[in-house]
Amino acid sequence: MNTVQTLPSAVKALKRQGTDTTLNADEDVASSLPADAGPPPLRDLATKRIITILINYAFLAWTEQACSVLVALIYPTPISYGGLGLSTFAVGIIMSCLGVLIGLSSVFVFPRAIARYGALIDGAQGSFFVLLSQAAPTKSSLGAINGLAQTVACTMRIFAPFISSSLFSLSQERNLLGGTMVFWIIELVVILGVVAASRIEEPPESQDE
Numbered sequence: 001m002n003t004v005q006t007l008p009s010a011v012k013a014l015k016r017q018g019t020d021t022t023l024n025a026d027e028d029v030a031s032s033l034p035a036d037a038g039p040p041p042l043r044d045l046a047t048k049r050i051i052t053i054l055i056n057y058a059f060l061a062w063t064e065q066a067c068s069v070l071v072a073l074i075y076p077t078p079i080s081y082g083g084l085g086l087s088t089f090a091v092g093i094i095m096s097c098l099g100v101l102i103g104l105s106s107v108f109v110f111p112r113a114i115a116r117y118g119a120l121i122d123g124a125q126g127s128f129f130v131l132l133s134q135a136a137p138t139k140s141s142l143g144a145i146n147g148l149a150q151t152v153a154c155t156m157r158i159f160a161p162f163i164s165s166s167l168f169s170l171s172q173e174r175n176l177l178g179g180t181m182v183f184w185i186i187e188l189v190v191i192l193g194v195v196a197a198s199r200i201e202e203p204p205e206s207q208d209e
Helices: 008-032 048-074 088-117 124-135 139-174 181-197
Strands: none
Touching (some): 048 124, 048 139, 124 139, 139 181
């Protein structure tokens, strides 16, 4: 009998039986989970908490893109027009060095910063997606909420370069606030973003647990 049990056909049968048992157990676990309803309509996602998080994401995306565009404009702009008057070669060297520094900091500085200050401070920007996941009423609505967030962020990134560059040109052309009006407007947007961040509601205790 022991010799029969070691035959390849018998071994395959035992393995097949074990696999079937595992699959049946997985099916039992899946069937025990509560059935999730279909994706809710967008109007059901327009809750105060979700809208507040999306507004904060919009402020962050707009400010980030606007500042990136202004940096590229300030470098080559003559000093008389509020820029730094750098040559194209100097701008290329600065941007290349910046990329190298970012890569090195990701390897040597970022791990130490997380160990000292914690991931909450260093990875605060990624908390938007955690907040959105917590604000989702059902699992099936996660895709719609993340899609809305990306749509809002992409829309802000589309208009931010046009608005910031136009404000920079207008500030320099008409000498508005000494040519610094664009920076004051960005500061105002940042302040409004901080105010919006203070409006984010705490997640319910049931979700935290």
